[in-house]
Amino acid sequence: MAEVHEQPPVQLRLRHNAEKQRRLYHEADVVIVGAGILGCAVAVALGNQGRSVILLEKSLKQPDRIVGELLQPGGVAALEKLGLRECLEEIDAVAVFGYDVIYYGEEVRIPYPANAQEVGQDGTSEKSQSDEVRETRRTRPEGRSFHHGRFIKRLRDKAQAHHNVTVVEATVTELVRCADTNTILGVEATVQGEHDSFFGDLTVVADGYASKFRKQFRTDLPVSKSKFWGLELIDAQLPMPNHGHVVLGDGAPVLLYQIGTHETRALIDIPEGTPTASLAAGGVKNHLLTVVLPSLPPNVRPSFSAAIEKGGLRSMPNSFLPATTNKTPGLILLGDAMNMRHPLTGGGMTVAFNDAVLLAELLSPAVCPALDDTTTVLKQMRTFHWRRKGLTSVINILAQALYSLFAADDAQLKALQMGCFQYFKLGGQAVDGPVGLLAGIIRRPFVLFYHFFAVALYAIWIYVTWSSSVVMMPLRAVGSVGVFWKACVVIFPYIFSELQS
Ligand SMILES: Cc1cc2nc3c(=O)[nH]c(=O)nc-3n(C[C@H](O)[C@H](O)[C@H](O)COP(=O)(O)OP(=O)(O)OC[C@H]3O[C@@H](n4cnc5c(N)ncnc54)[C@H](O)[C@@H]3O)c2cc1C
Ligand SMILES: *[C@@H]1O[C@H](CO)[C@@H](O)[C@H](O)[C@H]1NC(C)=O
Numbered sequence: 001m002a003e004v005h006e007q008p009p010v011q012l013r014l015r016h017n018a019e020k021q022r023r024l025y026h027e028a029d030v031v032i033v034g035a036g037i038l039g040c041a042v043a044v045a046l047g048n049q050g051r052s053v054i055l056l057e058k059s060l061k062q063p064d065r066i067v068g069e070l071l072q073p074g075g076v077a078a079l080e081k082l083g084l085r086e087c088l089e090e091i092d093a094v095a096v097f098g099y100d101v102i103y104y105g106e107e108v109r110i111p112y113p114a115n116a117q118e119v120g121q122d123g124t125s126e127k128s129q130s131d132e133v134r135e136t137r138r139t140r141p142e143g144r145s146f147h148h149g150r151f152i153k154r155l156r157d158k159a160q161a162h163h164n165v166t167v168v169e170a171t172v173t174e175l176v177r178c179a180d181t182n183t184i185l186g187v188e189a190t191v192q193g194e195h196d197s198f199f200g201d202l203t204v205v206a207d208g209y210a211s212k213f214r215k216q217f218r219t220d221l222p223v224s225k226s227k228f229w230g231l232e233l234i235d236a237q238l239p240m241p242n243h244g245h246v247v248l249g250d251g252a253p254v255l256l257y258q259i260g261t262h263e264t265r266a267l268i269d270i271p272e273g274t275p276t277a278s279l280a281a282g283g284v285k286n287h288l289l290t291v292v293l294p295s296l297p298p299n300v301r302p303s304f305s306a307a308i309e310k311g312g313l314r315s316m317p318n319s320f321l322p323a324t325t326n327k328t329p330g331l332i333l334l335g336d337a338m339n340m341r342h343p344l345t346g347g348g349m350t351v352a353f354n355d356a357v358l359l360a361e362l363l364s365p366a367v368c369p370a371l372d373d374t375t376t377v378l379k380q381m382r383t384f385h386w387r388r389k390g391l392t393s394v395i396n397i398l399a400q401a402l403y404s405l406f407a408a409d410d411a412q413l414k415a416l417q418m419g420c421f422q423y424f425k426l427g428g429q430a431v432d433g434p435v436g437l438l439a440g441i442i443r444r445p446f447v448l449f450y451h452f453f454a455v456a457l458y459a460i461w462i463y464v465t466w467s468s469s470v471v472m473m474p475l476r477a478v479g480s481v482g483v484f485w486k487a488c489v490v491i492f493p494y495i496f497s498e499l500q501s
Contacts, residue, residue, distance in 0.1 A: 074440020419459020
């Protein structure tokens with residue numbers, strides 16, 4: 001009986017010496033699995049609020065990956081809100097001012113919109129149209145591109161230096177559940193070959209695209225219909241420095257962007273079953289040499305062939321996974337473990353950083369003093385699911401819909417692809433809207449639907465009126481029904497997936 005009183009209750013001990021509590025007893029308010037983009041951001045965001053955080057990462061070595069190399073302006077802004085903007089410095093990052101879309105050799109520049117007006121998630125506009133405000137906001141938003149590993153290293157350093165965060169190199173093997181209440185109490189892990197465990201009021205699982213733990217909470221699997229193959233080009237001469245490049249032609253899209261003073265990333269989308277990339281045809285290398293290389297801007301070709309020769313080709317699946325509401329007490333699934341979209345538009349990190357900002361706001365000590373109050377946390381997670389959509393549904397739907405058009409493999413999609421490019425050529429709102437959505441600046445799903453259907457109608461108009469002969473026009477007019485139908489088939493499944501809880 002006497003033993004019970006020897007130690008003060010957990011809450012009190014935590015407050016008194018949280019660091020010691022984390023280090024010696026492996027107890028914290030929050031245990032985070034994975035010190036990637038999302039894990040580091042959430043650790044710092046919650047640590048800033050005075051929460052005691054343990055961040056577990058299976059390898060603290062600087063990662064070398066082909067993902068997460070271009071951060072959109074909306075992600076830079078969220079990083080700033082988290083107090084982590086510095087992480088973009090001293091990594092030889094390159095400023096990004098927008099995109100260059102190259103369609104069969106013809107270019108259109110798509111700058112991030114000046115006077116970008118950030119619009120609130122509830123649709124209310126934070127700006128006013130007055131010229132005074134416009135003057136003060138004339139700076140153009142900027143993105144950044146960089147080596148993923150260097151950026152991650154900076155983020156992890158920030159977490160490690162934080163008084164309220166302890167980072168441990170540990171591979172999480174199991175979630176610990178309370179047998180009675182089904183509440184997640186923490187995790188089991190391997191630390192330097194030894195079995196160990198960590199406990200928190202809240203466990204955040206952010207173990208990335210191949211999440212080991214997500215299948216315990218949902219039955220559907222990520223859908224992947226293509227892979228991005230990555231090459232590193234040295235001293236490539238890009239047509240438009242400080243811009244992301246999207247190359248469209250007969251094949252699926254190719255992305256090119258500088259990730260350092262001398263290095264440029266090429267990401268080549270290869271859909272499953274591409275004949276020119278089949279084993280019989282000579283594999284991916286054959287596809288790169290015979291299909292991709294000739295489609296690239298002439299000045300890029302030498303560095304591209306040199307990169308193929310040098311080898312080091314790597315791939316990653318391009319996955320789609322709609323978000324679900326977290327319903328398990330004691331657990332939050334986040335980042336790629338919870339929600340993914342095609343990386344064509346470089347939206348993943350922007351989503352992750354904005355989620356970290358929103359999560360910290362919804363779980364702030366003012367709203368939710370104790371994180372073991374699972375009722376309040378679950379209620380806040382329902383709010384989180386719907387509130388994040390202002391931004392994420394836009395990024396998710398745009399990524400998937402644009403990919404369908406850019407990887408067009410039938411006549412109707414080709415018509416939409418051409419319409420999309422011609423739409424961009426109109427400039428003004430036809431550019432500012434779409435790129436503002438892509439940049440994570442405009443947070444209104446309606447703006448996306450508006451531009452998507454404007455593209456579809458413009459595509460139809462071109463399809464009918466630009467046909468080679470007058471005889472063809474009535475036929476094309478009939479065919480345009482198919483084009484419109486295709487546009488609906490492209491976008492509606494993704495809209496519906498965003499309406500799920
Ligand atoms: C080809 C490709 C290109 C992309 N390009 C971009 C881009 O340009 N811009 C952009 O914004 N987004 C891009 N993305 C998406 C972006 O990379 C992801 O959205 C982002 O990295 C997700 O962050 P995360 O923290 O959820 O996962 P990750 O950043 O992958 O982090 C997961 C972490 O968990 C760790 N981990 C895993 N399992 C365990 C375990 N059992 N125990 C302990 N630790 C564990 C991993 O080691 C890793 O550090 C791209 C994606 C792909 C596939
Ligand atoms: C860490 O938490 C304490 C409260 O426990 C808080 O006062 C302090 O500001 C936090 N530290 C940082 C660096 O945010």
